[in-house]
Amino acid sequence: MSTEKLKLLAKDLTKEFPRSPRAKLGDYVLAARCIDKCRAVLNGTQGEYHYACPLDQQFLQFAEINPEELKTFVATGATDDEIGQWITTHAKKRSRAAVVQWNNKERDTRLSDLPPETQEFMEDYIQKYVPRNRPVYHWFDVFDLEEQRI
Numbered sequence: 001m002s003t004e005k006l007k008l009l010a011k012d013l014t015k016e017f018p019r020s021p022r023a024k025l026g027d028y029v030l031a032a033r034c035i036d037k038c039r040a041v042l043n044g045t046q047g048e049y050h051y052a053c054p055l056d057q058q059f060l061q062f063a064e065i066n067p068e069e070l071k072t073f074v075a076t077g078a079t080d081d082e083i084g085q086w087i088t089t090h091a092k093k094r095s096r097a098a099v100v101q102w103n104n105k106e107r108d109t110r111l112s113d114l115p116p117e118t119q120e121f122m123e124d125y126i127q128k129y130v131p132r133n134r135p136v137y138h139w140f141d142v143f144d145l146e147e148q149r150i
Contacts, residue, residue, distance in 0.1 A: 005077025010043035011036050017147040018049060021140045022107060025080060026087030029103045033143075035083055038074045047078035052120070055143075062102055063091035109139045134144075 011018065018036035025031035034056040038048040050062065052067040060067050073086050094102075095136065113120055126136055129146045136142055144150045 002075075002077030004040055006039060006075065007078065009077065010039035010045060012043075012045040012047075013037070013040040013049045014045060014047035016068060017149075020147070020149055021055065022145050024103070026084035026091070027086065027099050027103075028059055028063060028091075029106050030055065031063075031087060032080070034059055035074060035080070038071055042071070042075050058106060065089065065090055107138070107140060110137055111139060134143075 015037070018040070019032040021030050022139065023029070023032035025035060034051070035052070037046060037049045037051045037056065040049060041051040051071065053126065056067070059065075059069070070081055070086075072082060078086065081116070111119060122139075124136050126142060130142060131145060134145050136145060141150065
């Protein structure tokens with residue numbers, strides 16, 4: 001593990017937010033946010049965030065990437081460009097159209113499309129963390145509203 005390179009790249013998630021779930025890395029939405037959390041976990045600055053959480057799993061499962069193998073690569077101090085290349089090499093081979101379609105599906109996932117247990121969790125989470133008087137329809141909006149990007 002290259003701790004010096006990793007420290008330079010890792011966000012302190014006790015002081016700042018990971019990237020939006022909409023931010024892409026290696027052509028996938030969710031991947032950049034996943035990497036921010038992975039680096040922070042490796043650096044011990046993850047705060048309340050978790051790597052390979054259910055949100056990260058959306059990307060990891062679609063790309064068919066082993067979270068521990070990705071974490072091992074991230075621990076080398078790899079840059080975003082290097083991680084993007086690694087993802088391209090290790091993800092399940094799919095057409096660009098299939099990846100674009102998946103990205104759009106993820107961006108467009110409404111709260112009502114989530115599994116019932118996630119909907120139930122989000123009901124309380126939104127009330128607690130999303131600014132009042134901000135309607136939430138799409139899953140990604142929960143994170144972007146809470147983290148003050150929109």
